[in-house]
Amino acid sequence: MTMPKKTAQSSPKLVGENARRSDVDQPWEQDNQAWWDWYMTLADNSGEPAPAPERLASQPAASVADGLDAAADIDVASIRGELSTPYALTPDQIDSFRANGYIKLPRVLSPGATRLLRGEMVRLLGDAFDTRLDGGTKGRFLSLELAWLEHRLMRAFVLSARIAKLAADLLGVPRVRLYHDNLMSKEPGCGRTPWHYDAHHFPLATNDVVTAWIPAQPIPRDMGPLCFAWPIDVHKLVEGLAFSKFDTSYDRRILEVFREREVAVDDGPFEAGMVSFHHNLCFHSAGANGSGQSRVVLANTFYADGARVLERPTMVSGDWQKFIPGAAPGAVAASELNPVCWPPEA
Ligand SMILES: O=C(O)CCC(=O)C(=O)O
Numbered sequence: 281m282t283m284p285k286k287t288a289q290s291s292p293k294l295v296g297e298n299a300r301r302s303d304v305d306q307p308w309e310q311d312n313q314a315w316w317d318w319y320m321t322l323a324d325n326s327g328e329p330a331p332a333p334e335r336l337a338s339q340p341a342a343s344v345a346d347g348l349d350a351a352a353d354i355d356v357a358s359i360r361g362e363l364s365t366p367y368a369l370t371p372d373q374i375d376s377f378r379a380n381g382y383i384k385l386p387r388v389l390s391p392g393a394t395r396l397l398r399g400e401m402v403r404l405l406g407d408a409f410d411t412r413l414d415g416g417t418k419g420r421f422l423s424l425e426l427a428w429l430e431h432r433l434m435r436a437f438v439l440s441a442r443i444a445k446l447a448a449d450l451l452g453v454p455r456v457r458l459y460h461d462n463l464m465s466k467e468p469g470c471g472r473t474p475w476h477y478d479a480h481h482f483p484l485a486t487n488d489v490v491t492a493w494i495p496a497q498p499i500p501r502d503m504g505p506l507c508f509a510w511p512i513d514v515h516k517l518v519e520g521l522a523f524s525k526f527d528t529s530y531d532r533r534i535l536e537v538f539r540e541r542e543v544a545v546d547d548g549p550f551e552a553g554m555v556s557f558h559h560n561l562c563f564h565s566a567g568a569n570g571s572g573q574s575r576v577v578l579a580n581t582f583y584a585d586g587a588r589v590l591e592r593p594t595m596v597s598g599d600w601q602k603f604i605p606g607a608a609p610g611a612v613a614a615s616e617l618n619p620v621c622w623p624p625e626a
């Protein structure tokens with residue numbers, strides 16, 4: 281089975297009744313790519329420096345993988361071994377995640393695995409959108425999901441016991457299920473990702489939810505690394521702000537509150553192999569991609585086994601029925617698309 285081609289450009293269709301309502305109570309009626317196209321319009325880019333034209337010019341793909349070029353070739357069998365080996369997490373790292381809501385862990389992936397992941401994701405995203413990454417499409421945020429069902433290399437990365445055990449141990453729960461995979465490319469020239477926390481997005485009636493954000497190349501500051509406001513409870517400072525589905529006002533207000541309250545933000549780069557984990561309540565955003573290459577990232581979201589679907593998912597929950605097919609609001613979220621990823625099934 282091949283993936284359906286994605287639309288070259290889809291603008292958010294907030295028509296009719298939806299356009300008249302300022303709340304977000306109705307379900308999202310389009311696909312996940314349309315969701316991202318809409319969502320990126322909510323980011324305020326007025327404070328962003330214009331990217332240097334020479335940086336934004338497309339560059340040979342090889343330069344993307346700075347630090348990866350020397351990586352030895354690695355095959356899928358070795359990848360499976362690497363991706364099922366537990367990562368030695370220290371008690372301090374667990375404490376730090378729980379206090380701050382996120383953690384960036386070095387060397388979760390080897391350079392060879394990172395390079396293989398990028399090659400596969402560039403191919404799959406390029407095919408799905410009929411484009412060439414690293415300069416073929418400017419300014420968009422491309423997203424594909426459920427690739428693990430069809431592609432064995434993606435399956436190894438998405439169902440990785442190494443990554444899922446990190447998710448379970450950081451959350452402090454015995455078993456985690458997959459909510460979804462998300463293959464993302466923030467294309468050269470694409471603006472910021474708006475401030476948000478994922479509790480807003482996932483239609484799950486639990487906060488035991490964590491996303492492993494797995495870069496497929498190093499991410500320097502001007503490529504738009506994910507950035508995190510900390511500690512975890514800064515979300516309380518912005519709890520009362522009204523979300524707007526029409527403009528950048530929510531993102532702008534959050535920026536203002538964080539500045540006024542001098543909230544700490546970690547917006548440092550990601551070195552090759554580094555993976556971050558962010559909790560459902562962690563406020564995060566990402567910078568614009570002012571580089572000439574695609575910022576390719578795999579984001580796998582896991583939740584505690586036993587969690588239920590919310591009674592009333594909203595449009596900010598996006599295309600959630602695609603990820604938990606057949607689950608009614610209020611039911612336990614455990615469809616065939618939500619395998620237990622830790623512990624490994626016998
Ligand atoms: O990659 C990005 O810019 C945003 C990703 C994100 O918000 C997430 O994975 O939760």
Ligand SMILES: [Fe+2]
Nearest residue numbers: 476477478564
């Ligand atoms: Fe997010």
